[in-house]
Amino acid sequence: xxxxxLDTAARFGTGPARLVSLALMMTTRDGADRLTFDPSRRSxxxxxxxxxxxGGDWYSLVPPPDTVLPxxxxxxxxxxxxxxxxxxxxxxxHEFAVRVEIVPVPHPPSSVLECSTLELPVLPELSxxxxxxxxxxxxxxGSVYFDDSEFA
Numbered sequence: 001x002x003x004x005x006l007d008t009a010a011r012f013g014t015g016p017a018r019l020v021s022l023a024l025m026m027t028t029r030d031g032a033d034r035l036t037f038d039p040s041r042r043s044x045x046x047x048x049x050x051x052x053x054x055g056g057d058w059y060s061l062v063p064p065p066d067t068v069l070p071x072x073x074x075x076x077x078x079x080x081x082x083x084x085x086x087x088x089x090x091x092x093x094h095e096f097a098v099r100v101e102i103v104p105v106p107h108p109p110s111s112v113l114e115c116s117t118l119e120l121p122v123l124p125e126l127s128x129x130x131x132x133x134x135x136x137x138x139x140x141x142g143s144v145y146f147d148d149s150e151f152a
Contacts, residue, residue, distance in 0.1 A: 001079070001081070001087065001088075003087075003088040003089060003090040003095050004020075004021070004079055004087055004088065004089045004090065005089075005090045006021040006024055006025050006089055006090065006091045006133070007021075007091070007092070007133050009021035010022050010025065010133070010137050011137075014150055014151075015068070015071070015146050015147075015150030015151040016068070016071045016072050016074070016075040016151065017075060018144075018146065018150070019064060019068070019072060019146070020072060020075060020076065022134070022137060022144060023035060023050070023061070024089060024091075024098070024118075024120070025091065025130045025133055025134050026052075026061070026130070026134060027052045027120055028091060028120070028123055028126050028127065028130040029127050029130035029131045029134060030052065030054055030059075030127075031054055031055070031122050031124060031127065032052035032053055032054045032059075032120060032122075033053055033054075033119065033120055033121075033122050034052065034053040034117065034118065034119055034120065035050070035051075035052045035053075035117070035118040035120060036049075036050070036051050036052075036115065036116070036117045036118075037050055037063075037069055037072055037073070037115065037116045037117075038050075038051070038105070038115045038116075039066060039069050039105060039113040039114070039115065040105040040106075040113060040115065047066060048063045048064070048065075048066050048069050049063055050062070050063045050064070064146075067151070068151050069113070069114075069116075070113075070114070071151055072116065073102055073114045073116050076100050076102065076116050076118070077100075077102055079100065080098075080099075080100035080102075083100075083101070083102040083103070083114075084100070084101050084102070085099075085100055086098065086099050086100065087100065091126050091129060091130060091133070092126060092129035092130075092133070094123070094125075094126055094129075096120075096121050096123060096126075097121070098118050098119070098120055099118065099119040100116065100117070100118055101116070101117045101119075102114050102115070102116050102117075103115050103117075
C-alpha cells in the first residue's frame, strides 16, 4: 500500500481521511507519541474521547460525534492491514511508520465498540512543517469544519 500522505488526505480526502490526517499532523507538530480514539471513556451521549500523549502527559482533543468513530476505525484497520499492524504516513516528503492497535471495548447495553490507539514516532524535525500545513487547513479561529455528508 502506498504511504498515507497527510497533506493530500487533509486537502482532498473524505471526512475520516481528513480527520485522521489532521489529527496526525497535530500530534506530529506537538511531539505526541500516542493518539487514542476511544468510544468508551465516559458514559452518556457524546461519550467518545480523543487523546494524545506528549512527554508522558495525556491531553484531550475535541472528539468527533460518536457516530464517526466506527468510520475512523474502519479507515485505520484498512491502512494497517488489520486490527494490529502498521502503515506508512508521509508528511512534507518524509515518511514514518505508525503502529495501529484496535481492541474491542464492551459498551452497554449490548454493543461492542472499538478503541483505536496509534503509536507515533516523535519527529521534532517535522514539527514546523506540520504546523505550516495545519495553518493552511484551519480558519482564522483555529478551527476545521466538516460537513456531515463527508461521514455518510
